[in-house]
Amino acid sequence: MANKAEFKTSLLRMFRARIPFISIRSIERARVLEVVQQLAEEINIPIYFHSLSHGTIDIKSKKSVNDDRSVAGGLDFAVHNISQRQNLTFIFTEVSDIEDDNLVSRHLYDCVIQAIERGGSICLITTKTIWPQLQRLGMTITLDAPNEEEMLEVVKECVTPYKGSIPLEWDETDYKMAATILANMTKIEAENVLATQMAKGSLTKEDIKELSNAKDKLFSDISGLEKVKLDPSTLSVAGLSGLQHWLDNQKQLLTADLKARKMRPPRGVLLVGVPGCGKSLSAKFIAANWNLPLYRLDLAAIQGQYLGQSENRLKEALASADNAAPCILWIDEIEKGLSGASGSSDGGTSTRMVGQFLFWLQESMAKVFVVSTANDVSKLPPELLRRGRFDELFFVDLPGEVERKDIINLYIKRNLLPEPSSHTLNQLVEISEGFAGSDLEGAVRDVAIQAVIHGDDIVDDDLFEKCFKNIVPLSKTAPEKIESIRTWGRERAVPASGVSWEVSSNDKLIGKRSIII
Known part of the structure; x- marks a missing residue:
C-alpha cells in the first residue's frame, strides 16, 4: 500500500x-x-x-x-x-x-x-x-487510506488540541490502539468518528471500543460480507484447549509491532472436523474474546451468472475486509463455495476464485484474521492446505470423556438447570460416547424444555438419562462418513483438543495429552 x-x-x-x-x-x-x-x-x-x-x-x-x-x-x-x-x-x-x-x-x-x-x-x-x-x-x-503510522498522527492532531478543555484518559498505548482500529478509514472518516466521541465532553478508555463500533457501521453493508452480531454472554467453548492456547498466542501477535522483524500479522486458521463439534462457534468465540468485529464471507452470495462477475465480487469483498481491519473474517464450510475448483462444470470460475483467494491470503498485510471451517475435507482444494496459507490447520474431533463432561456442565449452567449427581454425570458421559457438541447441547436442551414446561422440580437424574438416551448422534447414523473424516484429520491436522493421537500395539487409536505451542 x-x-x-x-x-x-x-x-x-x-x-x-x-x-x-x-x-x-x-x-x-x-x-x-x-x-x-x-x-x-x-x-x-x-x-x-x-x-x-x-x-x-x-x-x-x-x-x-x-x-x-x-x-x-x-x-x-x-x-x-x-x-x-x-x-x-x-x-x-x-x-x-x-x-x-x-x-x-x-x-x-x-x-x-x-x-x-x-x-x-x-x-x-x-x-x-x-x-x-x-x-x-x-x-x-x-494514495491509499492512512495506515497505522499516519493514522496515529491524525488521531493526535484531532485529540491533542482538547487537552485541558475536556477530560482525556488516553495514554500513548490508547493512541496507538485507536490508530490501529481506525487505520484504512479515510482521514475525514476518522476525524468524524473522533469528533463524535469527544462531543460528549470527555475521552475515556471505554471509548476505544466505541471506535470499533463506529468503524463497523461504515462496513456493515458490504456486498458479500455479512456482519455477525455477537452476544458474549452466550459464547463459551469447552473441550478445545489446544486451539484456545494457540489463539492466545496469536492474539498477542495481532496487536504487536511486527514490522521490524518483517513479519506479517497472523493470517488465520482452518478448522476441519466432525459436524457439530464447535467449528463455527469457535469463530464467534474468537471475535468476542478478541473484542473484534466478525464478518461472515458468504461465497454462495457472491456467485454471479456472468463471466468474471464472481471473481470481481470476491475481490471487492476481500478488499472491503482489508478496509474493515482489524477484524475476524469467518468463512463457514469453505469447501462448498470452492468445491468446483478441481472440475470444469462451472467454466473454471471456482478455480479462479481459489486462486484469487489464495493470493489475497498470501499477500494481504491487513490485520484480518480468517477463520475457515470445513466438514467435507475431500472437496478442499489441495493448494488451500499448503503450509503458509493459513497459520495452522486444526482438526476438531468428537469430544473425549473429559471434554464431554466439560461441555455437559457448560450447557447445564447456561440453561440454569439443577446439576445431576456425580454418579449420574459420569453415566451421562458414558451414554454420550460418540456424541458431537451439538448432540450434547440438544440432550441438555431437551431437559431444559421439560423444566420450562413443568418446572425445575421435574429435573432429576432419571430425566437427564432419558433425554441423553433419546439422542441418536451422527456418528451412529453415518458412521462410515464420520470415521473417514476422523481418519483424515488425525493424519493431517493438529488436534484442537490439545490431545494428539498415536497407534498402540493393538492398532487402536488412543489419546495422548499434548501441549500446543
Missing part, C-alpha cells in the same frame, strides 16, 4: 520528470491536494487545480484564475496556458466518462499531447479506469 510519505516522494519525482499525464487513484481528493500544495511550496512550481464548484484555482495562492467550472472549459484553459508557458501543471478533480473512447477522453488526450510538447503536466484524481490509449501517455500513482 502507498502511504502518504511514499505517495509524496513518488509524485515529486513525476513532477520533476515532467510526466505529461498522471492519474492519481484515490477517493480522498482533499488529502491528495494537501500533498500537492506541499510540493508546490517545496519545489516552487506553478500548479492549478480545477473543480466543478470553483473553476480553476492557483493551489498556492488559492486565487481563482478561470471562472469556467465546466470540465471542457477547464481543459481549454489548461491547453491555452500550456501553449504559452512551459512547465505548468493542471490537476482535474471531477472528470467523468474517461473509461473508453469518447469526446471527454479524446479532449483530455489532446490536452496531454499539448503538455508533452511544452513540458506541461495534466493530473487526474479519479477512482475509475482510464481509456488505455490515454493512460499509455503517462503514469499512475495511488
Whole structure:
C-alpha cells in the first residue's frame, strides 16, 4: 500500500520528470491536494487545480484564475496556458466518462499531447479506469487510506488540541490502539468518528471500543460480507484447549509491532472436523474474546451468472475486509463455495476464485484474521492446505470423556438447570460416547424444555438419562462418513483438543495429552 510519505516522494519525482499525464487513484481528493500544495511550496512550481464548484484555482495562492467550472472549459484553459508557458501543471478533480473512447477522453488526450510538447503536466484524481490509449501517455500513482503510522498522527492532531478543555484518559498505548482500529478509514472518516466521541465532553478508555463500533457501521453493508452480531454472554467453548492456547498466542501477535522483524500479522486458521463439534462457534468465540468485529464471507452470495462477475465480487469483498481491519473474517464450510475448483462444470470460475483467494491470503498485510471451517475435507482444494496459507490447520474431533463432561456442565449452567449427581454425570458421559457438541447441547436442551414446561422440580437424574438416551448422534447414523473424516484429520491436522493421537500395539487409536505451542 502507498502511504502518504511514499505517495509524496513518488509524485515529486513525476513532477520533476515532467510526466505529461498522471492519474492519481484515490477517493480522498482533499488529502491528495494537501500533498500537492506541499510540493508546490517545496519545489516552487506553478500548479492549478480545477473543480466543478470553483473553476480553476492557483493551489498556492488559492486565487481563482478561470471562472469556467465546466470540465471542457477547464481543459481549454489548461491547453491555452500550456501553449504559452512551459512547465505548468493542471490537476482535474471531477472528470467523468474517461473509461473508453469518447469526446471527454479524446479532449483530455489532446490536452496531454499539448503538455508533452511544452513540458506541461495534466493530473487526474479519479477512482475509475482510464481509456488505455490515454493512460499509455503517462503514469499512475495511488494514495491509499492512512495506515497505522499516519493514522496515529491524525488521531493526535484531532485529540491533542482538547487537552485541558475536556477530560482525556488516553495514554500513548490508547493512541496507538485507536490508530490501529481506525487505520484504512479515510482521514475525514476518522476525524468524524473522533469528533463524535469527544462531543460528549470527555475521552475515556471505554471509548476505544466505541471506535470499533463506529468503524463497523461504515462496513456493515458490504456486498458479500455479512456482519455477525455477537452476544458474549452466550459464547463459551469447552473441550478445545489446544486451539484456545494457540489463539492466545496469536492474539498477542495481532496487536504487536511486527514490522521490524518483517513479519506479517497472523493470517488465520482452518478448522476441519466432525459436524457439530464447535467449528463455527469457535469463530464467534474468537471475535468476542478478541473484542473484534466478525464478518461472515458468504461465497454462495457472491456467485454471479456472468463471466468474471464472481471473481470481481470476491475481490471487492476481500478488499472491503482489508478496509474493515482489524477484524475476524469467518468463512463457514469453505469447501462448498470452492468445491468446483478441481472440475470444469462451472467454466473454471471456482478455480479462479481459489486462486484469487489464495493470493489475497498470501499477500494481504491487513490485520484480518480468517477463520475457515470445513466438514467435507475431500472437496478442499489441495493448494488451500499448503503450509503458509493459513497459520495452522486444526482438526476438531468428537469430544473425549473429559471434554464431554466439560461441555455437559457448560450447557447445564447456561440453561440454569439443577446439576445431576456425580454418579449420574459420569453415566451421562458414558451414554454420550460418540456424541458431537451439538448432540450434547440438544440432550441438555431437551431437559431444559421439560423444566420450562413443568418446572425445575421435574429435573432429576432419571430425566437427564432419558433425554441423553433419546439422542441418536451422527456418528451412529453415518458412521462410515464420520470415521473417514476422523481418519483424515488425525493424519493431517493438529488436534484442537490439545490431545494428539498415536497407534498402540493393538492398532487402536488412543489419546495422548499434548501441549500446543
